[in-house]
Amino acid sequence: MNAPPAVSIQASHALGAAFIFKKALISALVALVLFSLMIGVRTEAGPTGQLIYWTRFGDLAAMVATVFGGSIVVELLRQWWGPVGTIRVVPTNVKSALALARRGIAPVLLIFTFLVPVIFYDQRYILDLGILVLTYVMLGWGLNVVVGLAGLLDLGYVAFYAVGAYSYALLATNFGLSFWICLPLAGILAALWGVMLGFPVLRLRGDYLAIVTLAFGEIIRLVIINWQSLTGGPNGVSGIPRPTMFGIPLTPGDDGLAAKLGIEFSPTHRIVFLFYLILALALLTNWVTIRLRRLPIGRAWEALREDEVACRALGINTTTTKLTAFATGAMFGGFAGAFFATRQGFISPESFTFQESALVLAIVVLGGMGSQLGVALAALAMIGGFELFRGLEQYRMLVFGIAMVLLMIWRPRGLIGHRAPTVFLERSQAISSDLVKEGHG
Amino acid sequence: MSGDHILSVDRLSMRFGGIVAVNDLSFGAERRKITALIGPNGAGKTTVFNCITGFYKPTSGTMQLTHDDGRAIRLERLNDFRISKQAKVARTFQNIRLFPGMTALENLMVAQHNALMRASGLTFLGLIGAPSWRSAEQHAIDLARTWLERVGLVDRADEAAGNLPYGDQRRLEIARAMCTEPALLCLDEPAAGLNARESASLSELLLSIRAGQGTSILLIEHDMSVVMEISDHVVVMDYGVKIAEGTPQQVRDDPKVIAAYLGTDEEEAIAVMESGT
């Protein structure tokens, strides 16, 4: 306490260098052990079936050196940018400019999104990408209710997406129900499944909850594959009707929208319609979530994430609170699923693998758990980024992985790392994410 | 043991495997009075609280809560959240359990969950912003503000609970418990970690709760100055059994109590004696 600060800083730097070196050395050792067989020795079956092998010690050395150097760089970056114990002096005018930018970003983004079909009317690729991004924004916002607000780690979110998609597909192809009737039905059915998943996992926490939800996601997929008579099995469901604009189909025929408006038909009309449809659905999700946060149920979700024992001491029924979180998240997943089915016109179990759950969860975590804007930005960065690096082919995943690692070092609590209070007396002060709990389940 | 008891604990026992934390304990808490539960470390006081508030299911024994209107509730038959919701028993924790990432005001709003849930028409009325919901919400904010004023935290209403100093967190936890509008308030060492001035204002707060709200208080406390000053009745536990009870004066002079404290920690026993006189 009384020591001059300069001395202690120098001491911690000296300590830091030794620490970084040691850490890098350990990483390099691990890499050496791992890669000596994976890279160092190459084996192949010869023409007569015998084993041929040769060594690649040069590559191995390069790999280990990369790990060693990379580890030092990562550690240094972490110390410079890291949130732990670093005090960065930011001039107040820069700070206020940043705050202004932060406040402005949501409306600007929203207006831009509304204008996307106008600006990029001729670019089908951009419109399709926009629809894809918005679908993930919606899924992210839906999962955010469960993971970000209620703090329940759900690794099987794709199950509800699948339930929604198949509900619409089967109801529409078998009973000829229209999209606008099926949409709420798909949401309700998915919510029911959410409750059904919720019951067995109520007593589970943390890793156990994650594993059971993961299994649930797989079970739904396997049921879809094996229940051939209903779902068509691996062949999926095709010929799913396209959405109509409240009964008016978007087709070139005489009763189509184009003919009724007296304009020339273009297939882009449907794409633009789908774009605004998913935008509306996503905004509905956002609006409902923001409202729910300010209602007792939403506060109870967040309180559950903060401290379940205290919740029970205050007379909150934690069982129904968890179930409503699961059901609400699942319902939004179901809506998104129904949209997915009508957009694709064809669905199969392949679209509902664990990878989807992982991607949506990554969006929520990356965005900053609980932050609506963060989730939207993360969806844009992840899905958009994925497309951006399409040219890099097999290196795409590598770039993606590095970006994720860097981001998690720089911002361990996600892009938007603070929580906005739901009610205030004098003024709303953002709460630092260091105080906000991640939940235990 | 006569008088109007809000809580009657009868032959309560709680066993954890081989450990008997509470052994055949009987006592009562009088209505609109402050009852203190004291005893050396590990005596089983917190365990009694956990039984009363439904966090533990007692091995044997009964706990009856009688409301002002004569309605009697058997606490051992209710589980966790129903004890707060139906029996109107609120509690605080020995190691503070606030919602650290929520503001002080939000903490008090969460405490009014059940009332607000009804007012929001199980969320649906709230979602459409019905006027009845809006007025109920305003009412809840007003109640929270009242309690923030009473514990002297109204200036820090919009700060994260986890950011408040220790003493403020203790008082906020009491305010949060009071926002459930309880009939019986159970406080587990509310003065722990407070300085002399803060302890004195805590005593004042508890006396004003008893006088103003008519809430009965059950208090676990090691700070004898608080216990001696505000309790109407003191129950002393050691090794899970009741070793004495009576008025603060009676208990203070009881040789068994002195021995219990001496047996565990001489300094503590002396402190008890000195602070009491």
Ligand SMILES: Nc1ncnc2c1ncn2[C@@H]1O[C@H](COP(=O)(O)OP(=O)(O)OP(=O)(O)O)[C@@H](O)[C@H]1O
């Ligand atoms: N969940 C549990 N499992 C096993 N043993 C427990 C459990 N809870 C309490 N005990 C034991 O019961 C005994 C009484 O503990 P308790 O916490 O009730 O004491 P206390 O009177 O509150 O002490 P302190 O003044 O230190 O808070 C202790 O020996 C403790 O180890």
Ligand SMILES: [Mg+2]
């Ligand atoms: Mg205790």
